[in-house]
Amino acid sequence: xxxxxxxxxxxxxxxxxxxxxxxxxxxxxxxxxxxxxxxxxxxxxxxxxxxxxxxxxxxxxxxxxxxxxxxxxxxxxxxxxxxxxxxxxxxxxxxxxxxxxxxxxxxxxxxxxxxxxxxxxxxxxxxxxxxxxxxxxxxxxxxxxxxxxxxxxxxxxxxxxxxxxxxxxxxxxxxxxxxxxxxxxxxxxxxxxxxxxxxxxxxxxxxxxxxxxxxxxxxxxxxxxxxxxxxxxxxxxxxxxxxxxxxxxxxxxxxxxxxxxxxxxxxxxxxxxxxxxxxxxxxxxxxxxxxxxxxxxxxxxxxxxxxxxxxxxxxxxxxxxxxxxxxxxxxxxxxxxxxxxxxxxxxxxxxxxxxxxxxxxxxxxxxxxxxxxxxxxxxxxxxxxxxxxxxxxxxxxxxxxxxxxxxxxxxxxxxxxxxxxxxxxxxxxxxxxxxxxxxxxxxxxxxxxxxxxxxxxxxxxxxxxxxxxxxxxxxxxxxxxxxxxxxxxxx
Amino acid sequence: xxxxxxxxxxxxxxxxxxxxxxxxxxxxxxxxxxxxxxxxxxxxxxxxxxxxxxxxxxxxxxxxxxxxxxxxxxxxxxxxxxxxxxxxxxxxxxxxxxxxxxxxxxxxxxxxxxxxxxxxxxxxxxxxxxxxxxxxxxxxxxxxxxxxxxxxxxxxxxxxxxxxxxxxxxxxxxxxxxxxxxxxxxxxxxxxxxxxxxxxxxxxxxxxxxxxxxxxxxxxxxxxxxxxxxxxxxxxxxxxxxxxxxxxxxxxxxxxxxxxxxxxxxxxxxxxxxxxxxxxxxxxxxxxxxxxxxxxxxxxxxxxxxxxxxxxxxxxxxxxxxxxxxxxxxxxxxxxxxxxxxxxxxxxxxxxxxxxxxxxxxxxxxxxxxxxxxxxxxxxxxxxxxxxxxxxxxxxxxxxxxxxxxxxxxxxxxxxxxxxxxxxxxxxxxxxxxxxxxxxxxxxxxxxxxxxxxxxxxxxxxxxxxxxxxxxxxxxxxxxxxxxxxxxxxx
Numbered sequence: 017x018x019x020x021x022x023x024x025x026x027x028x029x030x031x032x033x034x035x036x037x038x039x040x041x042x043x044x045x046x047x048x049x050x051x052x053x054x055x056x057x058x059x060x061x062x063x064x065x066x067x068x069x070x071x072x073x074x075x076x077x078x079x080x081x082x083x084x085x086x087x088x089x090x091x092x093x094x095x096x097x098x099x100x101x102x103x104x105x106x107x108x109x110x111x112x113x114x115x116x117x118x119x120x121x122x123x124x125x126x127x128x129x130x131x132x133x134x135x136x137x138x139x140x141x142x143x144x145x146x147x148x149x150x151x152x153x154x155x156x157x158x159x160x161x162x163x164x165x166x167x168x169x170x171x172x173x174x175x176x177x178x179x180x181x182x183x184x185x186x187x188x189x190x191x192x193x194x195x196x197x198x199x200x201x202x203x204x205x206x207x208x209x210x211x212x213x214x215x216x217x218x219x220x221x222x223x224x225x226x227x228x229x230x231x232x233x234x235x236x237x238x239x240x241x242x243x244x245x246x247x248x249x250x251x252x253x254x255x256x257x258x259x260x261x262x263x264x265x266x267x268x269x270x271x272x273x274x275x276x277x278x279x280x281x282x283x284x285x286x287x288x289x290x291x292x293x294x295x296x297x298x299x300x301x302x303x304x305x306x307x308x309x310x311x312x313x314x315x316x317x318x319x320x321x322x323x324x325x326x327x328x329x330x331x332x333x334x335x336x337x338x339x340x341x342x343x344x345x346x347x348x349x350x351x352x353x354x355x356x357x358x359x360x361x362x363x364x365x366x367x368x369x370x371x372x373x374x375x376x377x378x379x380x381x382x383x384x385x386x387x388x389x390x391x392x393x394x395x396x397x398x399x400x401x402x403x404x405x406x407x408x409x410x411x412x413x414x415x416x417x418x419x420x421x422x423x424x425x426x427x428x429x430x431x432x433x434x435x436x437x438x439x440x441x442x443x444x445x446x447x448x449x450x451x452x453x454x455x456x457x458x459x460x461x462x463x464x465x466x467x468x469x470x471x472x473x474x475x476x477x478x479x480x481x482x483x484x485x486x487x488x489x490x491x492x493x494x495x496x497x498x499x500x501x502x503x504x505x506x507x
Numbered sequence: 508x509x510x511x512x513x514x515x516x517x518x519x520x521x522x523x524x525x526x527x528x529x530x531x532x533x534x535x536x537x538x539x540x541x542x543x544x545x546x547x548x549x550x551x552x553x554x555x556x557x558x559x560x561x562x563x564x565x566x567x568x569x570x571x572x573x574x575x576x577x578x579x580x581x582x583x584x585x586x587x588x589x590x591x592x593x594x595x596x597x598x599x600x601x602x603x604x605x606x607x608x609x610x611x612x613x614x615x616x617x618x619x620x621x622x623x624x625x626x627x628x629x630x631x632x633x634x635x636x637x638x639x640x641x642x643x644x645x646x647x648x649x650x651x652x653x654x655x656x657x658x659x660x661x662x663x664x665x666x667x668x669x670x671x672x673x674x675x676x677x678x679x680x681x682x683x684x685x686x687x688x689x690x691x692x693x694x695x696x697x698x699x700x701x702x703x704x705x706x707x708x709x710x711x712x713x714x715x716x717x718x719x720x721x722x723x724x725x726x727x728x729x730x731x732x733x734x735x736x737x738x739x740x741x742x743x744x745x746x747x748x749x750x751x752x753x754x755x756x757x758x759x760x761x762x763x764x765x766x767x768x769x770x771x772x773x774x775x776x777x778x779x780x781x782x783x784x785x786x787x788x789x790x791x792x793x794x795x796x797x798x799x800x801x802x803x804x805x806x807x808x809x810x811x812x813x814x815x816x817x818x819x820x821x822x823x824x825x826x827x828x829x830x831x832x833x834x835x836x837x838x839x840x841x842x843x844x845x846x847x848x849x850x851x852x853x854x855x856x857x858x859x860x861x862x863x864x865x866x867x868x869x870x871x872x873x874x875x876x877x878x879x880x881x882x883x884x885x886x887x888x889x890x891x892x893x894x895x896x897x898x899x900x901x902x903x904x905x906x907x908x909x910x911x912x913x914x915x916x917x918x919x920x921x922x923x924x925x926x927x928x929x930x931x932x933x934x935x936x937x938x939x940x941x942x943x944x945x946x947x948x949x950x951x952x953x954x955x956x957x958x959x960x961x962x963x964x965x966x967x968x969x970x971x972x973x974x975x976x977x978x979x980x981x982x983x984x985x986x987x988x989x990x991x992x993x994x995x996x997x998x
Contacts, residue, residue: 028549028553029552029553029556029557032546032549032550032552032553033550033553033554033557035546035550036527036531036550036553036554039531039534039550040527040530043530043534047538047727048742049723049724049725049726049727049741049742049744050724051722051724051725051741051742052725052741052742053741054741055523055526055740055741055742055779055780056741056742058519058523058780059523059524059526059527059530061520061523062519062520062523062524062527063523063524063527065520066520066524066557231542232540233540233541233542234540234542234543235540236538236540249546250540250542250543250544250545250546251539251540251542251543251546251547253540288546289546289549
């Protein structure tokens, strides 16, 4: 075997083991008995040790050194790019630190969940302190003298720097706050009225998943506290949740996760269990979940179809027309929770977290001051006070599990989705006519063909640029928001 | 660190990874989307590679050689005994043979399932021939000149030889055939009548699991095609199944798996993720599942309580008294299928398999003659002909997946359960009064204290002997059967 073939054979098992670790994470959120948590932490740590040992195996370095990069085709070169990135990244982090982070974050997640349920920040802070300390150590090892936060960002969005984000978000924020202020001066549209039984929500949720092309031969939908998508290749599972008063929470969580899952399911089969067999970055991933959820799922055309589905499922819920339903779905109102935020305000929530976590990682903010900093920033951006920690600093799981550098990819995804949506509208002129019939296949087919199928073949910016035909920037997203919400609110 | 401490630290991760592999197996049977199977096979193979490499890691041999066994306490000595056994076992089988067996049995299982569905023995035999050939090679490598079948048995029941089993089963078989014949001359008791809705069965099934002490903080119950228990330590899950006409299938499958699961859950916490943190052998495991299911769950006293529960849940189902219900639960009737057999006939099914698989492994029976040998033996023991292969030689999955030496542990478990039951009755004189109220705590507490909590600390025969106060033999089991069924059938 050539060094390249040996490397790929070795990497195949690493990819398979990585899927196993992902499956354990899914199990922990959906099926695992509560009392299993301490043992699961040991299992995750052992898996992490195995994966770390493989990613840093000296043979990987030898194979990488022995391969003549000039002789490789595009796929092989991309495989090599990803394996090299993973090898160099893993080699920088000491094995015992990696295992400690896996163990600590596995149990920290349970502590966070309990603290959120009890609205008890103090119960979470010591654990967060430990996580932050460990992640800063990891960041310092990765950055090797450079920007700690930027090094973390590279785990989720390689090729984008903290400075890139600062510039992009700097252009986004004034547009968003201005639009938000204009909207909130207008009368609020009517919302839905009534209670929506869980079985009915889950049934329509499954219909929506199918409408957007989610393949349950290679996936399944379960309930979880926090909706997520998990896995790559032939086994991509999603979760959703229900709220009896707010069926949109369930439906749009589902469509969002279906966007993530379809990206994974639609990658070319050739890439299965290779470094290219998963979505290329979190930002590109989020572009898919958001374009499914918002530009398609919350469009006037698609909500017209959904209105009929909901009337069939739940009868009268106080909304008299498709236009009124479109406005209800897209209602902009005050709220504390990022995951429940409308399209206009969502990114303000994200930008808040980006600035705070960056300050935590660079040492400019102490964990003990985090809650106050959160509450101050929230008041500044939204104009009112956080009422309780579960509506503020305790609302997201991310930091408890060590995800620093992840939040900004949500907003980056929205920016990417804006670019893709502009190109998609150009490519499929009769898109609205199709969406009005509940048919997403032209849109999802275009995304599959131009973006999803490539998996990790191109870098994040490359694939967005190729698919959308433009250098990514915030303008198309802002223009889309302004047009849509000006229509709904008569601005 | 001492060599012992280094070895135990290394083994800790091996144990944790082994739990992960077990969890994948659970997922495959309960949750996995159908189309994920090819990817799961790769994931399982990668996990197996990792585990095999750890079990045969040269450092394990070095640590074992460096440890002074005379300096160890009982727990450390037992840990060493188990690690040594695993290391020597794994080191004896060439890696390519192990890989070939894994690959061949993986596809053989599918061939078997198709052949069983089509009642086509000829479609299965060539594959079985291959499996038998490979397993004999493996057995020869393990036996190193000794008894091939005995070497296989040692995988499931270390310390018990084929000759031990032959002696034990030789004493069992005439007693069973005699009792069976006497019973079948008597009129059959009335069975239950009606259909029993799934939700009601699952609810009562959960009540039964709780009544026998199953802890769902560290476990969960799901539906699966085949009931099983999976996992050790803090995460021990079981499955059950329902049949609308036969609620006992669900209830006694559940109690059986609860017996397995409680053995795992009740092991001393000190042994968590060590070689002693799981049930010590298949035979001892089966002794727990069978004593929960039969000696306790199918007792006159407990069925009296269950009768009330079933009347509350399902109303009238054609049984007019507790005595009639006891007889219905313990009805003995002709049947082909081992897993559906009553207490009297079950072991006749197992003994048949033991003799045939031993003959296959020692080369005294050719695969081509297997069906005829099965049918002859069945006629001899049961008095009527097998009507089709799916009711005969094709009924069990075991041989297709290479499980030779496993079947006899089912009957050994019944023999052990007979000994334990005799001791338990002596230790808890008012047991029936408690069972009549649905209270199993004295019985399960006695089993926990005297057997379950030790995990792998003692060898199988040691722990049975210590707990029951006798050398294990078939007499108590036979005496129990004779007394119970003489009462029911008026012999």
